[in-house]
Amino acid sequence: MKIMVGIKRVVDYNVRIRVKSDGSGIDTDGVKMSINPFDEIALEQALRIREAGQAEEVIVITVGGSECQQQLRTGLAMGADRAIQVDADNSLQPLTVARTFLKLVEKEQPGLVILGKQAIDGDNSQTGQMLAALWGRPQATFASGLELSGDTATVIREVDAGLETIEIDLPAVVTVDLRLNEPRFVKLPDIMKAKRKPLEVISLDDLGVTAQNDLQVSHYAPPAVREKGIMVEDTAQLVAELKNRGLV
Amino acid sequence: MSETTTEREVMDYDVIIVGAGPAGLACSIHLKQLKPDLMVAVIEKSAEIGAHILSGAVIEPEPLDELLPGWRDNPPPICIPVESDEISLLTPTSRFRLPTPPQQKNHGNLVVSLGALCAWLAPQAEALGVDIFPGYAASGIYFADEGSVAGVIIGDMGVDKQGTPKDTYMQGIEIHAPLTVLAEGCRGHLSKQLISKFKLDANSDPQAYGIGIKELWRVEAGKCKPGLVQHSIGWPLDKNTYGGSFIYHMDKDRVAVGFVCALDYADPDFSPFEAFQQFKHHPSVKPLFEGGEILSSGARTIIEGGAQSLPTTEMPGALLIGDAAGLLNLPKIKGTHQAIRSGMLAASHIAETGNGAGFDKLLRASPIMQELHKVRNIRPGFNKGLWRGLITAGIETITAGKLPRTLHNHADYSATKKLNDFSGVDRHWVERDLAPRDRLASVYFAGTEHDEDQPVHLQILEPDVCTTRCSKEYNNPCTKFCPASVYEMVEDGSARHLQINAANCVHCKTCDIKDPYQIINWVTPEGGSGPNYQNL
Structure with missing residues (x-):
């Protein structure tokens, strides 16, 4: 069985992100980029399944520019067997990514596709669900446990x-x-071995996928800055201050 | 850490370089230019190249011209020609312009982010075939049986606080190489061990250091004057403390601001971080930052000892280059050009001779050393205070260091006075309101990250001293000099103990240098830990 794992290049979770001053997006100038942490967990699980003898091959896939090859190489260094980069604009929306993944699924015929539950940049949590629907196969989201036996998988899900x-x-x-x-x-x-592992680059056109961005982002804005607090001496002053500001 | 019985995996290279700063990267690039078949690896503890690099930085570009002719067609992301220089003397309320000393004339120089410059150099090294490994800490030296350096040992990963392996445990490998080049920067922890083991400093003065704290700001539109380079001396330092400020105006409304302070200050309660924040609130400085936004911050020690403190830079199997050796030119406040030149010099020597023997002699006869020799008396001249220091600096500059005398450096930690011997000074410090509020807020802008469940990488060799002698004699200066609030005295019931917040550490090494008892030993944490500097 083949396992396919989706990997997205995102701003590292330790980085304090900043909104560009013109509100057009996030400032990624000089910013550390990493594998989306959930995707790293997905890959780890795929590798464990392969190491347990339940799969033969782990393929890491991504949709994005050539800089994403850095994250694919990291995936290969972790232990994936080969990688596919679908060369495309980095700002693709989940539906296009899911359609692209579907083309790869049709091509590679994996027995299991493992993805992160969401990417920490857009927080959409849509690609996996859309892929399952387009593919017409079952989905199990937010897995915190995954066991395979024969043609079925038992999944523990974190729910409310x-x-x-x-x-x-x-x-x-x-x-x-x-x-x-x-x-x-x-x-x-x-890391050295990963440099020699196969990394295939396919264009979006070759797969016959047309990028379709249905959502228009109007602008980005940072959260409002909290106003500086004041220390009050006693309850009387607190009440007075609240009244002063028309809050009570 | 527990001794493991299993054999470590080994990788072999011809040259292993520790540290992907300007010295190490320049050395790797030049090695491959001269001998493309050499197997060269660069090991770097930061998760990304440039993430632990912090410098002003105004650099002299000539060594880059030598290293990479044509680089100006593809410059690093932040690279602004210096337009004008200003140096001023500050009093608590006023600013006086001084004539710019010749060492600080920056015509033709460039304002860069050294972190961004290294991140720009690294792929060029990789394109030549250098293997660069960010995220791996060289935690120890691998010695050959006869005692010479034969490579490095990479730190284990996935070890818990008590030193026992976690589920994710991964044993570090050994990298063997006939030649190891130490390019760790100021106070490298392997360089420190080797200088001591091979007694490389037997014929040199004690090394002298400073601490530099820096922030990157986006200021209000119209306030930034790209290419303007401003320095100051004086307030908020007293006349017996050597140091000053820098403000470098870059592009896109970005301004780098920083403060450098020699670590041989006497006041045990002095906080360089607070001095820096005070400087930003000087009436002539504060308006620049009001309404602006801090983007990132960090700190790093600076090697200041110069010619007379330079240790022997070679030993069996290894070389010291750049700030790991101590080649920074302090009166110029620049080390990058020296780092690149020494990296290239080491590379050509290795390419020519196949080993490191004779490098020290070569270095001492090179323009790198001539430059340091000329200015050797300027820093120690300030041991007698600001005014006499300025006079010495003037004389040494006019005579180009030709006077037949060499003033000596002393160990910085030994200059700290005991509480009883130090009478407080009124520093005229003001109430502050610019960001960051305190050191913890500053650490946030450094993006520093360490897994909390790992062995503490700041080893206190005699923990009892902290609560007994040090509390009484010095009032625990580690709690003040550390720019990241790593050290904290905590009351527990009737007793006090030293709490080490190792996860805050920004790898500046001040504690390793300034602790008056010399009982703090900085070692590498798990690879990939530490600050995540952006454009510092």
Whole structure:
């Protein structure tokens, strides 16, 4: 069985992001970029399944510019067997990404597609669900546990009420949550090995996908700055201050 | 850390370079230019190239011209020609323009972000075939049986606070190479071990250091004058403390502001961080930042000892280059050109001879050393205070360092006075309202990150001293000199203990240098930990 894992290049979670002064987007100048943390967890799980002998090959895929190859190489260094970069604009929306993934799924015929539950940049949480629908296969989202046995997968999902355990038929799409596993560190010699692993580049056109951005972002704005507080001496002053400002 | 019995995995290279700063990257690039077949690796503890680099920075571009002819067609992302220089003397309320000393005339120089410059150099090195490994800390030296340096040991990853392996444990590998080039920057922890082991400083003065704290701001439109370089001396430092400020105007309304202070200050309660923040509130400075926004911040020590403190820069199997050796030119407040030149010099020597022997002699006969020799008396001249220091600096500049005398450096930690021996000074410090509010807020802008569940990388060799002698004699200066609030004295019931907030550390190394008992040992945390500087 092949497992396909989606990887997105995002601003690193440690970076304090800033909105561009003209409100057109996020300032990524000189900013550290990383694999979306949920995607890293997805890849870790795929590698564990392969190491347990339940899969033969792990393929990491991404849709984006050539700079995304850096993240694919990291995925290969973690242990993926090969990588595919679908060369495209970085600002594609989830539906186009899902359609692109579908083309790759049709081409590669994986038994399982594992994706992060969402990317930490757009926080959309849509690509996995859309892919399952387009593919016409089951989906299990927000997985914090994943076991395969034969043609089915048992997935523990984190839901509002607690944990929900479901069984789905394979092939399927699973999107993973934070507590599923802790991704491994990359071994230094594996970085060298990763340089020799195959990385295929396909254009969006070759796959016959047309980028379709249905959503228009009007502008980005940072959260309002909190006003400086004042220290009050006693309750009487507190009440007076509140009254002063017309709050009570 | 627990000794592991299993053999470590090994990778072999011809040359292993520790540190992807300007010295290490220049060395790697020049090695591959001269000998494309050499296997060269650069190991770097920061997660991304440039993320632990912090400098002013105004640089002299000539060494870059030598290293990469044609680089000006593809310049680094922040690269603004200096338009004008200003140097001023500050009093608590006024500013007096001084004549610009010749070392600080910056015509033809460039304002850059050294972090961004390194991130720009790295892919050029990789294109030549250098293997660069960011996110891996060289935690130890691998010695050959006869005692010579034969490579480095990469730190283990996935070890918990107590030193036991976690689920994610990954043993660090050994990188073996006939030659190791240490380009760790100021007070490199491997360089420190090797200088001591091979007694490389036996014939030199104690090394002298400063701390530099820097912030990057976006100021209100119209206030930034790209290419303007401003320096000051005087307030908020007292006349016995050597240091000053810099403000470099870049593009896109960005202004770099920083403060440098020699670590041989006497006041045990002095806080360089607070001095920097005070400087920003000087009436002639504050308007620049009002209405602006801080983008990033950080701190790094600076190697100031110059010619007389330069240790021997070679040992069996290894070389020291750049700030790891101590080649910064303090009166110019520049080290990048020296770092690049020394990296290139080491590379051509290695390419020519196949090893490092003879590098020290070559370095001392080179223009790199001539430059340091000329200015050798300027920093120690300030040991007698600001005014006498300025007079010495004037004389040494006029005579180009030809007077047959060499003033000596002293160890910075030994200059700290005990509480009883130091009478407080009125610093005329003001109430502040510009960001960051305090050191913790500043750490936030450094983007520093360490997994909390790992061994503390700031080793206190004699913890009892902190609560007994140090509290009494010095009032725990670590709690003041650290720019990242790593050290905190915490009351627990009737007793006090030192709490080390290692996760805040920005890897500046001030504690390793300034602690009066010399019992703080800075070692590398898990690779990839530390600050995530943006454009510093």
